[in-house]
Amino acid sequence: MALTGRIRVWPKAVAANFARMRRQGGNAAAVVKADAYGLGLGGVVPALLAEGCTQFFVARLEEGMALRALAPQARIFVLDGVPEGTGPALASHRLIPVLGSLDEISRWQGEAALHVDTGMNRLGLPPEGVAEAARRLKDRAPVLVMSHLACGDDPNSPMNAEQLSRFREALATLPTAPASLAASGGVFLGKDYHFDLVRPGIGLYGGHPQPGHGPNPVQCVVRLTGTILQLRRIGAGESVGYGGTFHAARPSIIATLALGYADGVLRSAGNRACAVIRGRRAPFVGRVSMDLIGLDVTDVEGVAAGDEAELFGPALPLDEAAAAWGTISYELLTGLSRRLPRVYEGTQ
Amino acid sequence: MALTGRIRVWPKAVAANFARMRRQGGNAAAVVKADAYGLGLGGVVPALLAEGCTQFFVARLEEGMALRALAPQARIFVLDGVPEGTGPALASHRLIPVLGSLDEISRWQGEAALHVDTGMNRLGLPPEGVAEAARRLKDRAPVLVMSHLACGDDPNSPMNAEQLSRFREALATLPTAPASLAASGGVFLGKDYHFDLVRPGIGLYGGHPQPGHGPNPVQCVVRLTGTILQLRRIGAGESVGYGGTFHAARPSIIATLALGYADGVLRSAGNRACAVIRGRRAPFVGRVSMDLIGLDVTDVEGVAAGDEAELFGPALPLDEAAAAWGTISYELLTGLSRRLPRVYEGTQ
Numbered sequence: 001m002a003l004t005g006r007i008r009v010w011p012k013a014v015a016a017n018f019a020r021m022r023r024q025g026g027n028a029a030a031v032v033k034a035d036a037y038g039l040g041l042g043g044v045v046p047a048l049l050a051e052g053c054t055q056f057f058v059a060r061l062e063e064g065m066a067l068r069a070l071a072p073q074a075r076i077f078v079l080d081g082v083p084e085g086t087g088p089a090l091a092s093h094r095l096i097p098v099l100g101s102l103d104e105i106s107r108w109q110g111e112a113a114l115h116v117d118t119g120m121n122r123l124g125l126p127p128e129g130v131a132e133a134a135r136r137l138k139d140r141a142p143v144l145v146m147s148h149l150a151c152g153d154d155p156n157s158p159m160n161a162e163q164l165s166r167f168r169e170a171l172a173t174l175p176t177a178p179a180s181l182a183a184s185g186g187v188f189l190g191k192d193y194h195f196d197l198v199r200p201g202i203g204l205y206g207g208h209p210q211p212g213h214g215p216n217p218v219q220c221v222v223r224l225t226g227t228i229l230q231l232r233r234i235g236a237g238e239s240v241g242y243g244g245t246f247h248a249a250r251p252s253i254i255a256t257l258a259l260g261y262a263d264g265v266l267r268s269a270g271n272r273a274c275a276v277i278r279g280r281r282a283p284f285v286g287r288v289s290m291d292l293i294g295l296d297v298t299d300v301e302g303v304a305a306g307d308e309a310e311l312f313g314p315a316l317p318l319d320e321a322a323a324a325w326g327t328i329s330y331e332l333l334t335g336l337s338r339r340l341p342r343v344y345e346g347t348q
Numbered sequence: 349m350a351l352t353g354r355i356r357v358w359p360k361a362v363a364a365n366f367a368r369m370r371r372q373g374g375n376a377a378a379v380v381k382a383d384a385y386g387l388g389l390g391g392v393v394p395a396l397l398a399e400g401c402t403q404f405f406v407a408r409l410e411e412g413m414a415l416r417a418l419a420p421q422a423r424i425f426v427l428d429g430v431p432e433g434t435g436p437a438l439a440s441h442r443l444i445p446v447l448g449s450l451d452e453i454s455r456w457q458g459e460a461a462l463h464v465d466t467g468m469n470r471l472g473l474p475p476e477g478v479a480e481a482a483r484r485l486k487d488r489a490p491v492l493v494m495s496h497l498a499c500g501d502d503p504n505s506p507m508n509a510e511q512l513s514r515f516r517e518a519l520a521t522l523p524t525a526p527a528s529l530a531a532s533g534g535v536f537l538g539k540d541y542h543f544d545l546v547r548p549g550i551g552l553y554g555g556h557p558q559p560g561h562g563p564n565p566v567q568c569v570v571r572l573t574g575t576i577l578q579l580r581r582i583g584a585g586e587s588v589g590y591g592g593t594f595h596a597a598r599p600s601i602i603a604t605l606a607l608g609y610a611d612g613v614l615r616s617a618g619n620r621a622c623a624v625i626r627g628r629r630a631p632f633v634g635r636v637s638m639d640l641i642g643l644d645v646t647d648v649e650g651v652a653a654g655d656e657a658e659l660f661g662p663a664l665p666l667d668e669a670a671a672a673w674g675t676i677s678y679e680l681l682t683g684l685s686r687r688l689p690r691v692y693e694g695t696q
Contacts, residue, residue, distance in 0.1 A: 004408055004409075004428060004431060033610070033638065033639060034610035034638055034639065034687065035610075035686075035687070038610075059608075059610075059638070059639035060352055060606070060639070060687070061352075062687075063687075079639070080352060080577060080606055080639070081577065081578075083352060083575060083577055083606065083654070084653075084654045100577075100578055101578055101653075103653070117580070119587070119592075120588075120589060120590075121580060121582050121586060121587065121588040121589070121602055121634075121642070122588065122589055122604050122634075122637065122640055122642060123577065123578060123604055123640065126580055126581075150587070150589065150590055150591065150592055151590070151591060151592065159592060227431060229428060229429065229431055229448075229471065230429075230448055230449055230471060232465070232469060232474055233474075234469050238469060239467070239469065239498070240468070240469040240470065241468060241469070241470055241498065242468075242498055242499070243498065243499060244467075244498055244499065244507060254469055256470050256471055258408070258428055258431070260407075261678075261679045261682060261683065262381070262382035262383075262386075262407075262682040264683075266614075266679075267675055267676070267679045268616065268674070268675075286469075286470075289470065290381065290382055290407070290678055290679075290682060291381060291382065291407035291408070291427070291428070292470055292471065294469070294470060305432075305449075305451070306431070306432045326616070327615055327616075328615070330609075330638055331609045331614075331615045331638075334609060334610040334638060334685075335609065335612075335683065337382075337682075338383075338686045339382065339383070339408070339410075339411075
C-alpha cells in the first residue's frame with residue numbers, strides 16, 4: 001500500500017550524534033523526552049544503548065515507564081519530579097525523580113536528583129531554598145545535582161556565565177554530588193560548562209545546538225516526505241487554498257501534497273516554507289490545510305503526481321525548515337503527528 | 349496515578365452538535381478525518397452512530413480503514429481519492445474514494461464520489477475537465493458530486509457566490525447525482541448551499557463555523573487541562589523561561605504547568621495565551637517550553653501546586669484560545685499530542 005506521507009529515521013545517525021556530543025562534552029546522558037523528540041522511543045533507544053549510553057532523561061512519569069521497558073538496566077531521570085500521587089509508580093519502575101522543591105525533598109526518600117534553578121524560573125529549587133535543602137539532604141546526597149541554561153544556544157549571552165556562577169555557589173552549599181548543567185547548547189560553551197555529565201537532546205536529533213553560530217556539528221537523522229496527489233495548471237491571478245491568500249503572478253503548475261497541519265506541518269508555514277522535489281525547491285502557496293499543502297512546481301522539470309516531496313531532511317536542513325515554519329527545530333520534531341508512520345532505516 | 353495533563357471529551361456533545369448541523373443543513377455526513385480532529389475516532393464515532401449518522405468523510409486511506417472497523421455499515425468517503433497503489437485496500441474496505449482527476453476516473457471502476465474544483469485550486473477536477481469527466485462517467489454516475497468552499501467561514505466573502513455558481517454549472521454538465529458543497533461554514537450560508545448533503549467538521553467539535561459572526565451555534569465538547577508542578581516567587585525585573593523573554597513588572601508568583609509544545613500547546617502561544625485556574629485567568633509568561641509553561645498566578649487566590657489549569661474548554665472558549673495561540677480552532681485540536689490521554693466522559 002502506498003503511504004501518502006512518512007518520517008524516515010536513521011537511528012544509527014542518532015547514535016553517531018550521541019558519540020559526537022560525548023566526544024565534545026565528556027560523560028553524557030541522552031534526553032529522550034517527548035517520545036525521543038517525536039522520532040519514537042522504540043526506534044531510537046536501542047541504537048543509543050548499542051552506542052553505550054546508560055543514562056537517560058525524560059519529562060514525565062509515563063515516559064519513564066515506557067523507557068524502562070526498553071532499557072531495563074539504564075539509569076532514568078524524570079524531570080517532572082514527584083507530582084502528587086506518582087511516587088509508587090516512580091519507585092516500582094526504578095525511576096529517579098529530579099526534585100525541585102523542599103516539599104518534594106521531604107516527600108521523596110528514595111534515590112533522587114536535585115534541580116537547582118539558576119535563572120530559568122521554571123522548575124528547580126530557588127536560590128533561597130538551597131541552604132535548607134542542604135540541611136534536609138545531609139545524610140542522603142542526591143545522585144546528581146543539575147541546573148538548566150536559559151540561553152545555552154547563544155554563546156554570546158551574558159546569562160550563561162551568570163547561571164554558571166550561581167550553579168557553582170549552589171554546589172558549594174549542597175552535599176558533594178556529581179553535577180550537570182549543559183544540554184546540547186551548553187556542550188559547546190566550553191569545558192567550564194561540562195561538569196560531570198552533559199545532557200544533549202536536540203543535538204542527538206540533528207538540530208543545530210547553537211543555530212547561527214558556525215556549521216552544524218551534528219548530522220541529519222530524520223526526513224519528512226509527502227506524496228503529490230494532483231497537479232493542476234492555474235492562470236495568472238488565480239488564487240490557491242483557504243481564504244485565497246496566494247495569487248499566482250504567472251501561469252503556474254500547482255501540486256497538491258498529501259500533508260497538512262494534522263500531520264504536524266504548522267499552519268504558520270503557509271506561503272513561507274518550501275519542499276524539495278526532484279532536487280528543486282518548490283514554495284508553499286496558500287494556507288496549509290488540515291491534510292493538504294499547495295506547492296508551486298512550475299519550475300520543477302518532469303514533476304508528476306506520485307512524486308515524493310521532502311519537507312526537511314538531507315536536502316533541506318531541519319533548522320532552515322523550522323525557521324520557515326516560524327519556529328525552532330524542537331517544535332517541528334515534537335509536533336510531527338502520529339498519523340505519519342515512522343520508518344526506521346539502517347543507514348541514511 | 350496522577351496524570352499531568354489530559355483531554356476530556358464529551359462524545360454526547362459531539363453528537364448533539366451533529367444533530368444541530370443536521371437541523372440547520374438537512375441531510376448530513378460527519379467529517380472525522382485526522383482522528384476526529386484529534387479527539388479520537390474510537391471515542392467519537394459510536395456517539396455519532398447512535399445519533400443516526402450513517403455517512404462519514406476521512407482524508408486518508410488509513411483513516412478509512414480504521415473507521416471501517418468502528419462503523420461496519422457506514423458509507424465512508426476518502427477525500428484523498430485513489431493515490432497510486434491504494435486501489436485494492438480501498439475496495440476491500442468498501443471505501444468510496446473522492447475522485448479528483450480524469451486519470452483517477454479512468455483508473456477507478458468502483459463506486460465513487462467526484463470532486464469538482466470551484467476555486468480552491470487544491471483537489472478536484474478543474475472546470476475545463478468537467479465535460480470530459482461527464483463523457484467518461486456516462487454509464488456510471490458518481491454516488492456524490494462535491495466541491496469545497498474556500499471562504500465558507502466568512503458570509504461576506506464574494507467567493508462563496510462565485511463558487512456556488514461554478515458548482516451549479518458543473519452539476520448541469522455531469523450525470524445526475526446527489527450533490528454536496530457545504531462544510532460547517534457553508535451550513536450557515538443558507539439553503540442555496542445545502543444541496544443533498546452537508547459535511548460538518550469543525551462544528552461537530554465545538555469550533556465556531558463562522559468565527560466573529562454572531563454567537564457560536566454549537567457547544568463545547570473538549571477541555572484541555574494541565575497540572576501545576578511548582579509555584580515560585582520572583583522579584584520585579586526577573587525573567588522567566590528560555591531567552592528571558594518575560595520580565596516581571598512586579599513581585600510575582602509563577603506557576604510551572606506540566607504542559608508544553610510537545611503536548612500540542614503551540615510555541616506561538618508564549619507570552620500571549622492564558623489558562624484558567626480556580627476561576628481566574630492566568631497569563632502565559634515567557635516562552636512555551638517542550639514540556640512546561642510558566643503562568644503568572646499572582647492574582648489567583650489560593651493557588652497551589654497540584655491545581656488543574658484549563659487551557660480551553662467550558663471556562664475558556666476554543667476559538668478564543670486558538671486566536672491567542674496564533675492559529676484557528678482546527679489546528680489547535682489536530683495538534684494535540686498523543687502524549688496526552690483522551691478521557692471520554694458521559695456528560696459535560
